[in-house]
Amino acid sequence: MPSIELPDGKKLKFKEKVSGLKVAETISKSLAKEALLMSVDGDLRDLNFEIEKDSSVKIFTPKDKEGLETIRHDTAHILAMAVQELFPGTQVTIGPVIDNGFYYDFSRKEPFTENDLKKIEQKMMEIVDRNEPTHREVWNRKRAIEHFKKIGEKYKSEIIKDIPEGEEVSIYYHGKWHDLCRGPHLSSTGKIGKNFKLTKVAGAYWRGDSKNEMLQRIYGTAWSTKKELDEYLKRIEEAEKRDHRKLGKEMDLFHFREESPGSVFWHEKGWSLFQKLISYMRTKQNEGGYKEINTPEILDRALWEKSGHWEKFGENMYTSTTPDEKIFAIKPMNCPGCIQVYNQGLKSYRDLPIKMSEFGKVHRYEPSGALHGLLRVRAFTQDDAHIFCTEDQITEECLSVTNLILEIYKDLGFENVILKYSDRPEVRVGDDHVWDKSEAALLKAVKASKLEYSVNKGEGAFYGPKIEFVLRDAIGRDWQCGTLQVDLNLPERLGASFVDKDGSKKVPVMLHRALFGSLERFIGILIENYAGKLPFWISPLQVMVIPISEDFDNYAKEVNKKINNIGISSEVDLKNHNLNYKIREHSLSKIPLLLICGKKEVDSNTVTIRRLDSNKQENMELKRFLKKITALNKAPSN
């Protein structure tokens, strides 16, 4: 006589054990039709699980997160089923749900082709149409291991071996096909619907370990309605349009080439953008009390050994052997060089905090497969700074870094920032009381920022806790950019010290911080965030002056000169093309302001403005226009 409590508090009484489907039917016919799975006292269950005792039950439909995830999970099963029907002998491994979809990893000698993907997709549709019923069995683990071994599924038997002793080994059948699975699943293959699509094939290591065999992973996306699927595919398409590699080429900002994989060849316009960002940062940092320094790109191996980099990151460092056989390393980080600057001369507690910034170009030998446009390169410029301070100054300094970072992100159009705070890892250096202090100081800064934050336990650096700044772009993607780390280790290793009040020498705390992280990467993110339509003040080419015909060339040239004279980048288009053509061309190249000059403008000493992405026209006196763009040419916070 189970009594079933529903989420709204209502109670249903049944004479005998009852399936989830029955419960749904009792509530309403439409719910029964929509129902996919349920939770019983918080545990997710199949709809045909029979409830025997009093419990609270919630029924899930495709509208619920649980419902959608189960659809995706089932689709992964159908994928495996289809693959094994089409390609006998293929071994199955795991097939989890991920953001927006699912994947399944297979072991098979021949690679899956794009064409196979289509065939598999068709077969999956067929299986949905067959509407095969699902049923669940619980097996004895020994039997399960032997069974999967016998049918040649060595990965599955390995997985079962790893299931903890106390847990049930459940097997799900969809028709005759069966798979080891925790469940829950939909009651039949027809319930999945057809709003899925296989998206790509890729390699993936068994158990995510590069020492293991490489499997073939098939990715797919699945949704509860056709509309959602289409919207998702549309989103992907939109993201592709924003790809900074594509836009970078179209906008003539930079290129890559074989001679130096992972290093940027900046074109005039890209470099101008780069310089604008640096000069903006300089202003902000000077206001914040930073002093800019610059340290060598190439430093003796001995320094890297002393700092610990040689041992820990040696494999990713570029080195250079001189004709007299000395080994130097090209810096992968700026900190050791910065500490050497700090080490010049005696420092007193009265000097602290000392904030040294450096736009340092660093080189890291990244694995070839990791390279990705501007987002992952082998040579990049950090907007780095190191703050030397006392333990007591940590909180205040962290706070000011956080404020600076937020202001800068905001200026560049990112208002949505979240923080990731990581505290002490198991393997670490330094006394616990210093860790206590620095963790508390950092956390205080995090809280004071009033931003959403997550705590990543034990994920700090071995030398200190850290905050990572994650910004969300215009289409909802998260990018980790800034970082702030408390370092209790490096200053000591490299012999940094200051004279304290009592006359004794002490080791300063060092804060590492980067706001953009890598200028190169940040520019990539900026381009994608704005889909190439950069704000006026950082746009590399800000104005294009367009004479309507040859007769107005001189006026246009004059206007162009005046704009350039006030430090705004402008060009004049004297080509023999009609106005429509020029507007199209310069709009596509994402120039923020187009100035049209014809008879009307010459006669009245005005210009007609057309803004990017607007077909409105605005006529204005030239003088007023110059004033206006002078104001526009500043960062919002300046």
Add this chain to the structure above:
RNA sequence: GCCCUUGUAGCUCAGCUGGUAGAGCAAUUGAUUUGUAAUCAAUAGGUCCGCGGUUCGAAUCCGUGCGGGGGCACCA
């Protein structure tokens, strides 16, 4: 680094199962002198990523190297 995939004109791409290359845009020249997203015409433009092999003959097939892309692993 690993798996798959890919490399043709400045750009985007076509080129079936082998017979030494083609389009659109851009460029150049000429005509047109244009009022808010492509005016018309002509011309020129190629070591088909590099190296090696198979073949009478290779952009095409095979091997190998380098680069790009999608993932995995990595990301101080």
